[in-house]
Amino acid sequence: MASDPLDWIDDKLATLERSGLRRRLATRLGPQRVLLEPRDERPLVNFGSNDYLGLAAQRLGTAVRRSLDQTGWGSGASPLVTGRGEWHARLERELAVFEGTAAALLFPSGFAANFSTLAALIGPRDAVFGDARNHASILDGCRLSGARWFTYPHGDAAALSRQLEQSPGFRRRLIVTDTLFSMDGDLAPLAELAELAERFGAMLMVDEAHATGVFGAGGRGVCEASGVERAVHVRVGTLSKALGSIGGFVVGEARLIEWLANRARAYVFSTASPEAAAAAGLEALKVVQEEPQRRQGLLQRAAELRQRLQDQGWSTGESVSQIVPVIVGRASAAVETAAALRRRGLLVPAIRPPSVPRGRALLRISLSSAHTPQQIEQLVAAFRELRA
Ligand SMILES: Cc1ncc(COP(=O)(O)O)c(C=O)c1O
Structure with missing residues (x-):
């Protein structure tokens, strides 16, 4: 009898297992917030979420419930057909x-x-x-x-400059980071x-x-903080x-947005998100604009955390943000450290290849403005114990 055509997957999964790279799906009970309730385990302080301003669980839930009464749930079609509603349009205006x-x-x-914008802007004659x-x-x-x-090597503008110098003759050139x-x-x-x-017309x-929501005086991001938005x-x-x-x-010029609405594949060929998600986005934008202290406090406590971990002898790489990596090197070391932190009531994900280069596995601490000072103390104390 012919073998099952999916048998190769068993071999591949076994290889992942042997190299410490096999991931397993986790399910939490209750909402996504700084204190998580995993199944069959005591609660864990969550340092694995990208909900950096602590908005997801409560504040936005209220905005969503309000909009649901007006809009219902599914959008039913791509935005170009019938999927785009008033809340989507309002959020697009507010984002601009x-x-x-x-x-x-x-x-x-x-x-x-990201992927469909890139494919809409460049093609086989471009670089x-x-x-x-x-x-x-x-x-x-x-x-x-x-x-x-x-x-180009990470952050290496000089290498990029050489590549641009040596690659004339393409129809269009685009730098992306x-x-x-x-x-x-x-x-x-x-x-x-x-x-x-600007120099190379790319x-x-x-x-x-x-x-x-985190960087820049107005919360618009690193372009704002670096003064390059116009460029x-x-x-x-x-x-x-x-x-x-x-x-x-x-976001960008009107002609760019119109081109993407016509040509970006995930815009044209994918159903619009529920309008309630846009309502949540609108509420979040309001918080970002009205409560700058959330992001300011977050970056301040991230700086303090990095310093304390470095004082204990850990490497936090080049981080200058609310994402604080603790670089341990081997994938198995990252997995073991994450497990040791978990035993101490802390969820800090182990990040392994292919998410990071081989030999550069790390624990990724994501700080949120919703973490309490006690939760951060618990984290620092656990890392100190692991170092001892
Ligand atoms: C740098 C970066 N870009 C884009 C994305 C994708 O964003 P989303 O989660 O909204 O699909 C992620 C998500 O992890 C990301 O880290």
């Missing part, structure tokens, strides 16, 4: 006002926004230049575009990238997924991290 751009476009997720640690959604967009793809790197918590050299984009696209042609963000909801967005 917040970001100081002419227009904005909502996508089902940040992942969808794309990306940081080696860009998010998977950017890598997939580069692949999907069919453009010639140059990767995360602004705040999601695993290392460090920042792209945006001022240098903006200067290179488009500059950035992904502010982890920075929107960036395509700004991608997500509602699903500090803004506590779900859905991606792109």
Whole structure:
């Protein structure tokens, strides 16, 4: 009898198991917040969430319930057909006002926004230049575009400059980078990238997924904090991290947004998110604008945490943000450390390849403005014990 065509998966899973890379699905009980209730375990303090401003569980839930009475749930079709409702349109207007751009476009997720925007802007006659640690959604967009793809070493603007110098003759060129790197918590050299984009006549696209709501005096992200907003042609963000909801967005010139509405595949061929998600996004934008103390306090406590961990002898890499990596090297060391923290009532995810380069596994601490000082003390004390 012929073997089952899916048998290869058993071998692959066994290989993942042996190298400490097999992931298992976890289910929590109750809402996603700083204290989690896993199944069959005592509560864990959650240092694994991207809900950096602590908005997801309560504040936005109230906004969603209000909008549900008006809009119901599913959107039923892609935005170009019948899926785009008044709440979507309102959020797009508010996002454009917040970001100081002419227009904005909502996508089902940040992942969808990145990969389909890239494929709409460049094609096989073009070249794309990306940081080696860009998010998977950017890598997939580069692949999907069919453009010639140059990767420059992480944060290395000089290497990018050489690549641009040596690659004339393409129809269009586009530089793309995360602004705040999601695993290392460090920042792209945006001022240098903006200067290179201008010098070489390239488009500059950035992904502010982890920075929107956290960085910049107005909470608009690292472009704002670095003073380069005007020099960036395509700004991608997500509602699903500090803004506590779900859905991606792109902001920029009106012609860019109109082109994406016509050509970005995840916009054209995917159902619009529920309007209630847009209602949550609107509420989150209000909080970001009215309560700057949330992000200011968050970055302050992140700086303090990094210092205390470094004083204990841990490496927090180049982090300057609310994402604090504790770099341990081997994947198995990361898994063991995460398990030891879990036994102490703390959830800190072990990040292993392919999310980080081989030999650079880490514990990724995500701070939220909702963590209490006691919870942070508990974390610091646990790391001190593990060091002893
Ligand atoms: C840098 C970056 N960009 C984009 C995304 C995707 O955003 P979303 O979760 O909204 O799909 C993520 C999510 O992890 C991310 O880390």
